[in-house]
Amino acid sequence: MLYQLHEMTRNLLAPWVHQAQANAAFFNNPGHWWSSMPGADRLAAMNELFHRIGKDYEKPEWDIHELELDGEIVPIAQLTEIEKPFCRLLRFKRHSNESTRVEALLAQPAVLVVAPLSGHHATLLRDTVRTLLRDHRVYVTDWIDARMVPVEQGEFGLDDYIGYVQEFIRHLGAENVHVVSVCQPTVPVLAAVSLMAGRGEATPRSLVMMGGPIDARCSPTAVNNLATRNPLSWFENNVIHTVPAPYPGQGRRVYPGFLQHTGFVAMNPSRHLMSHWDFYTDLVKGDMDDANAHRRFYDEYNAVLDMPAQFYLDTIRVVFQEFLLPRGEWRVRGERVDPSAIRDTALLSIEGELDDIAGLGQTEAAQKLCTGIPAARREHFIVEGAGHYGIFSGRRWREVVYPRVRDFFIAQSQPAAAGRKARKSSDASNVTALPRRAQR
Numbered sequence: 001m002l003y004q005l006h007e008m009t010r011n012l013l014a015p016w017v018h019q020a021q022a023n024a025a026f027f028n029n030p031g032h033w034w035s036s037m038p039g040a041d042r043l044a045a046m047n048e049l050f051h052r053i054g055k056d057y058e059k060p061e062w063d064i065h066e067l068e069l070d071g072e073i074v075p076i077a078q079l080t081e082i083e084k085p086f087c088r089l090l091r092f093k094r095h096s097n098e099s100t101r102v103e104a105l106l107a108q109p110a111v112l113v114v115a116p117l118s119g120h121h122a123t124l125l126r127d128t129v130r131t132l133l134r135d136h137r138v139y140v141t142d143w144i145d146a147r148m149v150p151v152e153q154g155e156f157g158l159d160d161y162i163g164y165v166q167e168f169i170r171h172l173g174a175e176n177v178h179v180v181s182v183c184q185p186t187v188p189v190l191a192a193v194s195l196m197a198g199r200g201e202a203t204p205r206s207l208v209m210m211g212g213p214i215d216a217r218c219s220p221t222a223v224n225n226l227a228t229r230n231p232l233s234w235f236e237n238n239v240i241h242t243v244p245a246p247y248p249g250q251g252r253r254v255y256p257g258f259l260q261h262t263g264f265v266a267m268n269p270s271r272h273l274m275s276h277w278d279f280y281t282d283l284v285k286g287d288m289d290d291a292n293a294h295r296r297f298y299d300e301y302n303a304v305l306d307m308p309a310q311f312y313l314d315t316i317r318v319v320f321q322e323f324l325l326p327r328g329e330w331r332v333r334g335e336r337v338d339p340s341a342i343r344d345t346a347l348l349s350i351e352g353e354l355d356d357i358a359g360l361g362q363t364e365a366a367q368k369l370c371t372g373i374p375a376a377r378r379e380h381f382i383v384e385g386a387g388h389y390g391i392f393s394g395r396r397w398r399e400v401v402y403p404r405v406r407d408f409f410i411a412q413s414q415p416a417a418a419g420r421k422a423r424k425s426s427d428a429s430n431v432t433a434l435p436r437r438a439q440r
Helices: 002-028 040-054 099-107 122-132 158-172 186-198 222-229 232-238 257-266 269-285 288-301 309-321 365-369 395-411 416-425 428-432
Strands: 066-069 072-083 087-094 110-114 137-143 177-182 206-210 253-255 346-352 378-383
Touching (some): 040 269, 122 395, 137 158, 158 186, 186 206, 186 365, 206 395, 257 269, 269 288, 346 365, 346 395
Parallel strands (some): 110 177, 177 206, 206 346, 346 378
Antiparallel strands (some): 066 072, 072 087
16 A cells, blocks of 8 residues: 555656756746746755655666777677566677777676666666776676566566576576676575586686675674564565556565665665755755766666565575575575585675675675685685775775776686686695685
8 A cells, every 4th residue: 555655646746846847947047037036046956956856766777888998989789688577687798890809809708797686776886887898798687677577477586586697697608707796696696606506517707796795694784683673574564565557567566666765765864865955055056066966876876676575575584584594504496505515616705894784794704605615716805995885886996896806807717627626636724714815
């Protein structure tokens, strides 16, 4: 019923929200007589602020169309590699008219970026993808808003997410792909590769795990505390709702995006209130650079998707309440998830020093679980001064984290067979003991 009430309220407010947008344009237009009214600049700012608070935010575009490489502008095409009911595997293909450039691009490593299915769209990783494209062939999981998936497609749970990841890895060629997982997907990605290793399948060349809750018992944050403070039944009864008409997913049970957004804002309401006040004052002053920065940030931040109910509840139970992965008790469709089975895949775990979503130690826990990987092929990196988003987006990502990731991929560029030989000859003590290399 809450979802229906939200839609009704949104529809009732829509005319006023659109009128506010028009009003802002009139007050800002030197050719319209409204702009000559006393206080027109404040009225314009007030109307735009109301419009932005009340408007719907659609999924942002990836907006990755070209890249400068060695002084040359290289066009980029966005292609759908695989299309599944709940996800599209996208490829960002770089083009060139020079045969030598094409050969060089094709020779670069393939990277699969596994984006979170946790409220925001995969486009939140736009900066991650754009930066990786400098030196890699890049693919990314683009998760679909659950309210757009007809109920005839069935449920989608954590086990299904793992199945998707395995299918994408096999499609790209496991031994020739590096996998980067950001935040929430670190857990299902580690499970997916562990299961593949346990079956004797080829596994990715390397895994890069960034700011994820591998072991949510370490340095618990407000996110972790919320999950442990209430039983699973509380989440099912209070945050799970049914998609109303006219969406294609009518009748599907979801964790609605508007509720997730409310939770995001509630984590730091004063910061968002001050940000909107600053936006208003910037508009009044005519500071368009800061105003545009505000628009860009909230165009992304306010765009949220509905999560499938089963996936959300599975994640709460497995990751944040029962801690099945670090306890060694997780079974996926009857198969035990054993990260120690991974032997031919290198591992780099990355954490932000100031991460308030995945606390310090949560991602590093992967190092303690993946004991089958020789210590020489495992690294842990703490990014000094970085919060959660800073490890995969922004200046720190581009200048501090990315060079480390790129160099790690280069170091793992030896053929898989050579890697297996090195593993067999490594000292057993190095396999079980890993010093904490918190390089900043």
